[in-house]
Amino acid sequence: MSYKSHIPNALTSIRFLAGPIFFYTFLNDLFSASLFILVFSGITDVLDGYVARKMGTSSDKGAYLDVTADFLLILICFGAYIIRGWYDPLIMGLIITMFLLFVATSGFEKPVYDPLGKYLGAYLMLMILISLIFPERVIWQLLLILLIIICLTSVLTRFFFMRRSYSS
Template sequence: MDKNRIASNMISVVIGFRIIAAGILIYTIPSGKILLSVMIFLCAVATDALDGYLIRKSGVPASLGPYSDASADLILSLSCFIAFVITGIYPFWTIVVIIAMFTQFVLTPQLNEPIHDPIGQYYGVFLFGAIGITLILPFSFVYNLVLFGIIFFTVSTLISRVKFFHQLKKNQIQEGFSIQGNEQSEG
């Protein structure tokens, strides 16, 4: 087995641990096993950092595919927020928002254009932070701050995406005019 394949499989195993942790957390959080939940969550976050390091160091992607890391992050975040909804900490709409944000994250790269979204790239980091804070600071004012943060980051990311698409459309229109102008001056 070649070195790249081993590295790719190792990265996938690390990502797999995060998915397993998500499955455990969806049980431990509603069961009130907070210390265990915090420890499992911290291990899951460590695997997120580790797979990123391994990808950069080896230069190869995970054998599970290009969206495996982001999908594992989504599964972890969703599992925790589903557990929080089950326990009555957060409303159901938080799950819908997280799914919607992941969906737009997956769909927008299909444009073959890099999207500079300084807020959106930190959305997952914010969700991990929100989960950690929710686990270690079980107070209603903290939950309200997290909800405000979810709303703020979601709206900010959507505004950033709308601005990007507006600029993309504007550039396409300008390119269309410059191409037509060049064709007319050549003819």
């Protein structure tokens, strides 16, 4: 196995480091640094999949590493937001529930197709970014309402596609 096959996983691993750095910068009022970390994390998230496909090194393990890095970054960012009082702690329950649902319905082989759920992580990252750029309670409330709608729709579509796959 060549060193090139490790490049996508190295890019993914950056997000494992970005979470604690975001947490520190955000809670110490270094909002520009926090914003930079989020943008940089987004770039690595896009690049890791692109590089893996271009190099022919895509794998299910790499995909799960990617989802786990995203999940931890999202939890850490929302943890910081909760400490500041930007979001209610119950949002963590919703995020964790959705991740556990993804894991439970995906198994460890191939994810179950969910046309909306696959965008949940992207929406959560966007929600973190918008919350930081526009730190207004009304914005946070609108983002939260949309999150709830996305989660409910994702659960329904995941159930529909699981049911359909079992009846085939």
